[in-house]
Amino acid sequence: MTPTLILAIAGGVLIAAGIYLLLERSLMRILAGVMLAGNGVNLLFLVASGPAGLAPIVGEDPELIADPLPQAMVLTAIVISLATAALLLAMSYRSFQLEGHDEVADDVEDAIVRRRAEADLSSEAYVDTSTDPNDDSDSESGGRFDGGRVR
Template sequence: MRPGVEGPTLVLVVAVGVLFGCGVVLLLERSLTRILLGVILLGNGVNALILMGGRAGAAPVVGVAPAGRLSDALPQAMILTAIVITFGLTAFLLAVSYRSWYLTGDDEVPDDIEDRQVRRAAERNEPATADLGGEGADADPEQVDPQLPRRLRPGDGPG
């Protein structure tokens, strides 16, 4: 570091570490609500990390202070971009979790059928086989979705 220039405080470094750690732990959960919270925490951690890379100083407006004392405007612009990206991803995950809850009644991410087959093959130490295709989408058991339970709406059913 240059003399007279302060670096990031320990509190900010610890806060970034906690945000990243909690975000990763929540991303590894099976509930879409927790995954959504993990994405939000990771987005805030990225914003704080970018903030640490900037130079502190006066407002980045020419004529307000000498050129050497102005703050760096690039991290501020990057943080605004990261906020927009995080907001878009949050809106998408919120829509996916609502749709999952509406269709199935819960927001848990189910196992994929092919993932189960790969895990069983790995437990038996079998080599992975390639899907050669040719049977069509309706005859391929990996591509057929199981029937999801339909939620009753007001007016459905007897009476």
């Protein structure tokens, strides 16, 4: 195998491990996933840029000069990943201060969707038809919305 292929495989492994860690609930694991995936993408940028060449100096042969754009993109990605890491570290620290752990809590709306799926209801609002249809006290505009059911 050539060194380029080995580096491409290493970049793919880094991205795969990063995506696996991104799916965890702990903010520290999410941070590790973002960093791994970012480093994998940076490695793939450099592999895709081609072989090393001479420095881009005026007067050199254009065929031998390395393209500086991928290197500039990687440097920009490093700065952005540093800022993202600082933000996630601050969020993790604050979450640990407030709750004693850094795990992401379930969203209330996600719980409602999960309950609807378990009850085999459609994603649209379920209208409760067990009440008397002639009753004028529960109109659609004056009814109470309670967890996907109009009463």
